[in-house]
Amino acid sequence: xEEVSGYIGNFTITIxxxxxYVDTSVCNACAECANVCPVLKPDEYQMGLSTRKAIYIxxxxxxxxxxxxxxxxxxxxxxxxxxxxxxxxxxxxxxxDDEDELIKREVGAVIVAxxxxxxxxxxxxxxxxxxYDNVITSxxxxxxxxxxxxxxxxxxxxxxxxxxKRIGFIQCVGSRNPEIGRPYCSNICCMNTIKxxxxxxDHYPDVQCSVFYQDIRAFGKSFEDMFQRSKExxxxxxxxxxxxxxxxxxxxNLTLIAENTTTGQxxxxxxxxxxxxxxxxxxxxxxxxxxLLTLSKTSDGFFMESHPxxxxxxxxxxxxxxxxxxxxxxxxxxSVCQAGAASSRAGALLNKGQVQVEAITSVIDAxxxxxxxxxxxxxxxxxxxxxxxxxxxxxxxxxxxxxxxGAACNFDAITMRHFTDxxxxxxxxxxxxxxxxxxxxxxxxxxxxxxxxxxxGISRMTYPASNRLVRTMCSARVSEEMVxxxxxxxAPVVLVSGCHYADCHYINANRQTVKRVxxxxxxxxxxxxxxxxxxxxWISAAEGQKFAKVMGQMEELRKTVTKEEIExxxxxxxxxxxxxxxxxxxxxxxx
Amino acid sequence: xxxxxxxxxxxxxxxxxxxxxxxxxAVDCQAVADYAETxxxxxxxxxxxxxxxxxxxxxxxxxxxxxxxxxVVVAACTPxxxxxxxxxxxxxxxxxxxxxxxxxxxxxxxxxxxxxxxAATRKAKDLVASAVARARWLEPQEETTVPVTKRAxxxxxxxxxxxxxxxxxDAGHQVVLVEKEAxxxxxxxxxxxxxxxxxxxx
Numbered sequence: 001x002e003e004v005s006g007y008i009g010n011f012t013i014t015i016x017x018x019x020x021y022v023d024t025s026v027c028n029a030c031a032e033c034a035n036v037c038p039v040l041k042p043d044e045y046q047m048g049l050s051t052r053k054a055i056y057i058x059x060x061x062x063x064x065x066x067x068x069x070x071x072x073x074x075x076x077x078x079x080x081x082x083x084x085x086x087x088x089x090x091x092x093x094x095x096x097d098d099e100d101e102l103i104k105r106e107v108g109a110v111i112v113a114x115x116x117x118x119x120x121x122x123x124x125x126x127x128x129x130x131x132y133d134n135v136i137t138s139x140x141x142x143x144x145x146x147x148x149x150x151x152x153x154x155x156x157x158x159x160x161x162x163x164x165k166r167i168g169f170i171q172c173v174g175s176r177n178p179e180i181g182r183p184y185c186s187n188i189c190c191m192n193t194i195k196x197x198x199x200x201x202d203h204y205p206d207v208q209c210s211v212f213y214q215d216i217r218a219f220g221k222s223f224e225d226m227f228q229r230s231k232e233x234x235x236x237x238x239x240x241x242x243x244x245x246x247x248x249x250x251x252x253n254l255t256l257i258a259e260n261t262t263t264g265q266x267x268x269x270x271x272x273x274x275x276x277x278x279x280x281x282x283x284x285x286x287x288x289x290x291x292l293l294t295l296s297k298t299s300d301g302f303f304m305e306s307h308p309x310x311x312x313x314x315x316x317x318x319x320x321x322x323x324x325x326x327x328x329x330x331x332x333x334x335s336v337c338q339a340g341a342a343s344s345r346a347g348a349l350l351n352k353g354q355v356q357v358e359a360i361t362s363v364i365d366a367x368x369x370x371x372x373x374x375x376x377x378x379x380x381x382x383x384x385x386x387x388x389x390x391x392x393x394x395x396x397x398x399x400x401x402x403x404x405x406g407a408a409c410n411f412d413a414i415t416m417r418h419f420t421d422x423x424x425x426x427x428x429x430x431x432x433x434x435x436x437x438x439x440x441x442x443x444x445x446x447x448x449x450x451x452x453x454x455x456x457g458i459s460r461m462t463y464p465a466s467n468r469l470v471r472t473m474c475s476a477r478v479s480e481e482m483v484x485x486x487x488x489x490x491a492p493v494v495l496v497s498g499c500h501y502a503d504c505h506y507i508n509a510n511r512q513t514v515k516r517v518x519x520x521x522x523x524x525x526x527x528x529x530x531x532x533x534x535x536x537x538w539i540s541a542a543e544g545q546k547f548a549k550v551m552g553q554m555e556e557l558r559k560t561v562t563k564e565e566i567e568x569x570x571x572x573x574x575x576x577x578x579x580x581x582x583x584x585x586x587x588x589x590x591x
Numbered sequence: 592x593x594x595x596x597x598x599x600x601x602x603x604x605x606x607x608x609x610x611x612x613x614x615x616x617a618v619d620c621q622a623v624a625d626y627a628e629t630x631x632x633x634x635x636x637x638x639x640x641x642x643x644x645x646x647x648x649x650x651x652x653x654x655x656x657x658x659x660x661x662x663v664v665v666a667a668c669t670p671x672x673x674x675x676x677x678x679x680x681x682x683x684x685x686x687x688x689x690x691x692x693x694x695x696x697x698x699x700x701x702x703x704x705x706x707x708x709x710a711a712t713r714k715a716k717d718l719v720a721s722a723v724a725r726a727r728w729l730e731p732q733e734e735t736t737v738p739v740t741k742r743a744x745x746x747x748x749x750x751x752x753x754x755x756x757x758x759x760x761d762a763g764h765q766v767v768l769v770e771k772e773a774x775x776x777x778x779x780x781x782x783x784x785x786x787x788x789x790x791x792x793x
């Protein structure tokens with residue numbers, strides 16, 4: 001994925017079709033090319049447990065059923081360096097000059113199903129994954145037990161290719177561990193280990209499996225039955241995670257030291273092989289896709305859905321849906337279910353054939369426009385067309401309604417439909433009409449900070465009742481005038497809050513928020529107003545806890561603001577004469 | 592009587608929701624309703640047990656007709672949950688949906704300030720005052736209808752992406768499936784057997 005533009009029903013996407021150097025339409029997967037290729041590289045599909053050539057098929061059942069040449073591994077673009085595969089190919093399918101191709105497509109709906117990455121246990125050094133050959137991960141286990149794997153399903157340990165008889169499994173490696181920043185349960189590892197013990201018991205009845213765990217989570221349909229079968233097959237389940245693993249340099253056997261939390265005893269167990277039941281992590285491409293589609297993520301790093309119960313497959317951005325692991329850890333069955341739900345939601349949109357867009361776009365008053373062009377460069381969607389000496393024009397279909405341009409216009413020439421300056425000024429004045437000194441005035445963006453406040457509410461987190469929130473679509477809608485007006489009305493503290501800097505729902509509109517707040521800090525300082533009284537915070541929709549914490553901090557700050565400071569700001573920030581027109585309009589708002 | 596930008600006489604109705612005890616448990620809803628009556632251009636205030644339920648919605652519709660309301664403020668929960676509900680409700684009796692405004696007395700007030708009814712009620716009053724002030728400046732808006740391109744994009748060719756693409760295809764839609772690796776299949780293709788049925792992954 002290279003680029004996405006547009007909105008619900010009308011996305012334009014640009015895809016980079018990577019060069020494969022093998023024409024899939026003629027390759028018949030005869031393997032002659034790989035047979036002559038002199039390059040050996042670790043086979044990613046086999047978790048590096050065997051090798052592949054520079055030209056290879058990822059796995060026998062691959063779709064498309066075609067070979068691929070990895071140019072990084074190939075002896076060189078210059079076929080004179082080698083060129084053996086091209087010579088061997090009877091189909092003439094190999095083309096060293098193949099190039100990436102950019103493909104553009106129009107689509108109405110997008111389903112994001114970018115999956116997961118498997119946790120890399122290298123950082124958990126106590127388990128010796130990098131030091132001991134016979135400590136493997138559960139993914140490596142899959143390849144070693146598989147008939148299509150490097151050992152054709154003969155389960156052997158890496159150090160001496162002998163069949164291990166005593167096998168230990170360690171659960172929650174990279175899961176439920178706040179110390180390494182992975183506090184969540186990966187969902188699938190308990191059942192995967194139970195499955196592994198049953199596979200071993202089936203293949204080798206003399207094998208003794210021991211599983212070290214915190215809790216066994218066997219909650220799904222027929223899961224408990226599998227757990228009981230595993231125990232009946234002789235698997236020992238020991239409650240307690242090991243602190244250390246030692247290797248006997250002679251035998252290469254491993255001794256695992258763990259506190260059995262059921263008996264309270266420190267136990268030592270010797271194994272021929274240890275399997276780390278590794279957790280799952282958000283895919284590394286998540287940030288890129290998130291940026292392209294303006295999505296946000298929850299605190300564990302997976303995608304944030306529109307509503308955790310009522311819209312579980314909808315992204316907050318309309319027309320985009322989630323399927324599978326990238327939304328949260330889930331197993332195959334749940335992924336299939338969610339894929340069905342996502343395709344049904346997307347299908348409903350496509351079937352309908354048309355969609356209504358909220359009437360919150362920007363409108364430029366051609367008479368009021370001074371042709372300065374301040375609005376055009378701040379639009380994240382390039383929806384404002386402006387040429388020097390000409391009135392700026394909004395392309396309505398491209399406008400997403402963030403309000404950045406409205407806040408940038410110095411001449412009141414831009415009206416944000418349904419979120420006008422007059423509406424905000426009226427709200428500010430109404431809220432601060434009485435006892436403003438007791439109130440913290442908050443601007444919160446619709447997508448993140450306002451929702452973060454909702455999340456605090458849903459989670460029943462308590463915080464001081466001094467804050468008064470006003471919702472803007474984006475934090476970039478908050479104009480200097482709106483903040484100054486709050487101070488003029490006697491607000492001791494004003495908070496501008498929005499999506500995290502890199503997670504703005506409107507691509508990068510909140511960069512303007514930062515610029516605007518910085519300008520305001522300078523202005524406040526010049527006017528002799530303590531700049532800390534204006535605060536900027538990024539609070540995501542998932543961060544109810546942070547929302548509550550920030551509101552507590554704002555209340556503490558409010559208590560430090562004196563009556564004199566408030567009165568000084570009210571006086572010092574009065575509009576200058578050139579704002580007379582705005583003031584007149586403001587007077588009308590008060591009624 | 593104040594006039595809105597178009598010079599029309601403003602008639603605001605305020606509907607204060609108890610939400611059972613969700614709001615009424617922590618906020619003095621009657622005090623909020625009494626306060627709302629004092630706000631400019633408010634001609635009708637109704638207190639409901641559950642404003643989103645049919646009786647609550649019918650009350651709004653009845654009041655719009657009876658009091659010729661041209662602005663509606665629903666002081667209840669977060670607009671992110673029920674704005675579509677109340678927009679549809681006022682539209683049902685001919686009011687432009689953009690003339691309805693919500694005050695979030697639940698997620699942003701009662702649920703987070705359960706221990707201090709006085710402070711929560713003070714805040715609730717301000718939130719209603721803010722919503723009424725905004726409502727007085729609301730203008731009717733017309734939504735644009737845009738066509739939908741009848742093609743879907745699926746990003747990722749693992750089990751979820753493949754299944755989603757197949758189901759959309761079965762329903763007769765064109766699908767573009769994008770996969771970054773050389774083959775579809777994802778991580779599942781690397782598994783041997785899968786629980787709970789112990790069948791092969793591919």
